[in-house]
Amino acid sequence: MPPRFSFKQFILPFFSLINISHETLSPRLDNGLAITPPMGWNSYNHYSCAPNETIIHSNAQALVNLGLQTLGYHYVTVDCGWTLPNRAENGTLTWNPARFPSGYFALGDFIHSLGLGFGVYQDAGIQTCMTGEPTQVGSLFHEDIDAETFASWGADLLKYDDCYSEAAAGYPNVDYTPVVSPSGRYANMTAALLATKRPFLFQICNWGVDFPALWAPALGNSWRATNDIIPAYRTISRILNQVVPQTDFAGPGHWVDLDMLEVGNDIFTIPEEQTHFSLWAILKSPLVIGAALKDTYTSIPTASLAILKNQDVIGYNQDSLGVSASFRRRWTEEGYEIWAGPLSESRVVVALINLQDEARSLTVDFPDVGVQKAGSVKDIWNGVTSSNVLTSYTANVAAHGTLLLELGELVTAGIYNASDAVKTGQTTTFEKVFGLTTSQNYSAVLTFANNKDSTSIVVNGKGYTLEGSSLTVPLGLNATNSNTVNVTSSISPNSLSITPQNATFYPSTSFTTSGSSDLTTCYTGLCQPVGSKIGYLSATGSASLSIPAPYKFSSASTVSKYVDIYFCNNDIAFATSWDYGTNTRNMTITVNSVTTRVELPLSGRSSELFSPGLGWEDTGLFGVLLDGWTDGNNEVVVGNVYGNEGLVNYAADFVGLGIYW
Numbered sequence: 001m002p003p004r005f006s007f008k009q010f011i012l013p014f015f016s017l018i019n020i021s022h023e024t025l026s027p028r029l030d031n032g033l034a035i036t037p038p039m040g041w042n043s044y045n046h047y048s049c050a051p052n053e054t055i056i057h058s059n060a061q062a063l064v065n066l067g068l069q070t071l072g073y074h075y076v077t078v079d080c081g082w083t084l085p086n087r088a089e090n091g092t093l094t095w096n097p098a099r100f101p102s103g104y105f106a107l108g109d110f111i112h113s114l115g116l117g118f119g120v121y122q123d124a125g126i127q128t129c130m131t132g133e134p135t136q137v138g139s140l141f142h143e144d145i146d147a148e149t150f151a152s153w154g155a156d157l158l159k160y161d162d163c164y165s166e167a168a169a170g171y172p173n174v175d176y177t178p179v180v181s182p183s184g185r186y187a188n189m190t191a192a193l194l195a196t197k198r199p200f201l202f203q204i205c206n207w208g209v210d211f212p213a214l215w216a217p218a219l220g221n222s223w224r225a226t227n228d229i230i231p232a233y234r235t236i237s238r239i240l241n242q243v244v245p246q247t248d249f250a251g252p253g254h255w256v257d258l259d260m261l262e263v264g265n266d267i268f269t270i271p272e273e274q275t276h277f278s279l280w281a282i283l284k285s286p287l288v289i290g291a292a293l294k295d296t297y298t299s300i301p302t303a304s305l306a307i308l309k310n311q312d313v314i315g316y317n318q319d320s321l322g323v324s325a326s327f328r329r330r331w332t333e334e335g336y337e338i339w340a341g342p343l344s345e346s347r348v349v350v351a352l353i354n355l356q357d358e359a360r361s362l363t364v365d366f367p368d369v370g371v372q373k374a375g376s377v378k379d380i381w382n383g384v385t386s387s388n389v390l391t392s393y394t395a396n397v398a399a400h401g402t403l404l405l406e407l408g409e410l411v412t413a414g415i416y417n418a419s420d421a422v423k424t425g426q427t428t429t430f431e432k433v434f435g436l437t438t439s440q441n442y443s444a445v446l447t448f449a450n451n452k453d454s455t456s457i458v459v460n461g462k463g464y465t466l467e468g469s470s471l472t473v474p475l476g477l478n479a480t481n482s483n484t485v486n487v488t489s490s491i492s493p494n495s496l497s498i499t500p501q502n503a504t505f506y507p508s509t510s511f512t513t514s515g516s517s518d519l520t521t522c523y524t525g526l527c528q529p530v531g532s533k534i535g536y537l538s539a540t541g542s543a544s545l546s547i548p549a550p551y552k553f554s555s556a557s558t559v560s561k562y563v564d565i566y567f568c569n570n571d572i573a574f575a576t577s578w579d580y581g582t583n584t585r586n587m588t589i590t591v592n593s594v595t596t597r598v599e600l601p602l603s604g605r606s607s608e609l610f611s612p613g614l615g616w617e618d619t620g621l622f623g624v625l626l627d628g629w630t631d632g633n634n635e636v637v638v639g640n641v642y643g644n645e646g647l648v649n650y651a652a653d654f655v656g657l658g659i660y661w
């Protein structure tokens with residue numbers, strides 16, 4: 001049985017109609033580099049566009065002295081600010097001799113002498129991103145000569161930025177809506193780097209404009225998926241919400257770059273730095289230290305250094321399987337969420353982020369990440385290991401911190417072995433049985449060894465006759481991790497296996513719109529699986545449907561049902577990144593009189609500029625437990641009752657609901 005939740009949030013077949021246009025771009029970078037995500041150090045986050053020789057020497061030396069190099073941190077990249085404003089008469093770029101008195105040949109030699117890789121920075125526009133006077137010339141239309149120059153200096157990596165690049169707009173500093181795709185300019189540099197015959201790790205840095213996940217893997221070893229990381233904790237959620245729909249584009253040789261690390265820059269608390277490092281690591285982002293490790297004035301705080309040196313976490317990043325973790329589940333009102341991904345040796349890594357401002361105890365239900373039992377659990381930041389953990393793991397999580405777990409020796413979700421159950425006389429009690437949704441409609445299979453006769457079996461008080469070695473029974477479970485199933489018989493069961501529920505789908509087309517909301521038809525093949533969606537959901541416009549319960553509930557009170565929300569959101573925070581942009585849209589779902597708010601990440605998996613649906617017609621799935629369901633008719637209203645409190649008046653667009661009855 002496949003893990004219950006693997007790839008649940010984004011079901012690949014929904015997106016299989018999207019044509020990946022790699023083939024139309026001429027060069028294909030196949031340089032054998034970055035088989036695991038690149039690791040290193042870069043000057044920008046701490047020194048901005050003011051690096052110099054002293055700074056680079058002392059930080060490169062510190063990578064070695066602090067033991068970071070032996071853990072894999074390899075590349076030392078000098079970011080913006082290294083150049084002279086203009087090209088030399090013969091057309092080449094030149095280092096700024098005031099900042100680099102010994103020159104770039106010598107700098108490369110020094111870095112190489114430490115056994116490290118030498119990274120250089122340039123820009124795919126007419127000048128680099130360095131602001132203020134004098135402006136610094138970029139590489140646009142000089143790709144060949146610049147790649148040759150970098151190669152002659154012994155450079156091993158190029159980080160390639162995208163300022164001053166949009167010709168149609170007169171080359172402004174940044175243009176988030178260029179009329180020409182950036183991919184052509186990046187392709188020209190890829191070709192130029194290949195022509196040097198020197199292997200260059202190529203880091204594409206165009207901040208996610210034109211959904212580079214579709215074209216950058218062919219051209220570079222990593223691509224920046226989002227606008228810059230900023231010195232504020234909310235930047236972490238903003239970046240994560242943008243990468244939700246593209247984690248599966250990462251793989252050996254081509255990684256999603258969440259931007260350089262702020263660990264050690266005295267911006268985040270230690271738990272926040274742990275969250276930052278954990279998520280960057282398990283999403284297989286390049287791990288590029290952006291702190292002053294050591295210079296005349298600064299050395300990295302010990303606690304931050306310990307985070308950067310955590311060998312388990314580095315191991316998750318560098319894991320040989322090379323599969324990024326993905327978003328699994330968010331409890332919006334409760335303020336926490338779970339990401340998880342597979343590791344080699346059949347392990348799973350799980351990160352639960354505490355988004356609230358207080359420390360508290362939080363629980364990972366293993367079935368949310370496809371697991372029922374972990375023979376071993378490593379709780380990284382609490383420094384605890386446990387064995388034979390059934391169904392869930394609870395621990396303290398600091399404010400804004402992360403519970404990072406490595407689960408090993410796994411039993412797949414839904415399978416309960418009798419060896420983990422409690423036996424009393426003829427009764428076997430399976431404890432910690434997980435219910436995703438509250439339902440009478442589960443089906444379970446009990447297996448027994450060598451039964452040749454008709455045997456009477458009692459399951460949770462109901463009698464059955466077993467013929468053969470397996471028995472299928474209906475089962476009622478609540479949406480908790482602590483149901484029990486009692487099996488009484490003269491022979492003992494071997495295992496209990498619970499079949500996952502199927503959802504019943506209610507398309508947006510069957511809902512009634514009111515106020516500002518509006519049903520629109522999507523381009524062929526988009527807004528899967530409906531082909532249309534309801535937009536302009538707001539405090540004054542909703543979509544409603546009366547949904548009869550398909551069977552009589554045994555419980556008299558209201559119950560909780562798990563629901564998949566099919567939604568579209570491509571409200572990307574570009575210009576708003578530094579202020580308030582979150583890459584989320586709210587949505588509220590009211591069941592009878594119970595309203596639940598969800599904060600939905602981006603779902604766009606195509607170009608926000610040039611694709612037919614502009615990424616606003618790519619469906620994402622978001623699972624949530626909704627309270628308030630009753631027997632008979634359920635009045636379901638989809639909207640955004642809190643309006644502007646969610647920053648954006650409009651909700652994400654609504655494609656449909658899958659209800660796990």
Ligand SMILES: *[C@@H]1O[C@H](CO)[C@@H](O)[C@H](O)[C@H]1NC(C)=O
Nearest residue numbers: 088089090091092093094149
């Ligand atoms: C171009 O001129 C610069 C500055 O004079 C010099 O350092 C460089 O070696 C020259 N490059 C070539 C390819 O001749």
Ligand SMILES: *[C@@H]1O[C@H](CO)[C@@H](O)[C@H](O)[C@H]1NC(C)=O
Nearest residue numbers: 052053054055098099100296
């Ligand atoms: C490099 O910058 C540091 C910090 O601003 C300064 O102390 C040092 O003198 C500079 N070195 C060079 C070679 O410019």
Ligand SMILES: *[C@@H]1O[C@H](CO)[C@@H](O)[C@H](O)[C@H]1NC(C)=O
Nearest residue numbers: 140141183184185186187188
């Ligand atoms: C790529 O390089 C070619 C050849 O130099 C040039 O004609 C073309 O304009 C360049 N493309 C872009 C998008 O810069």
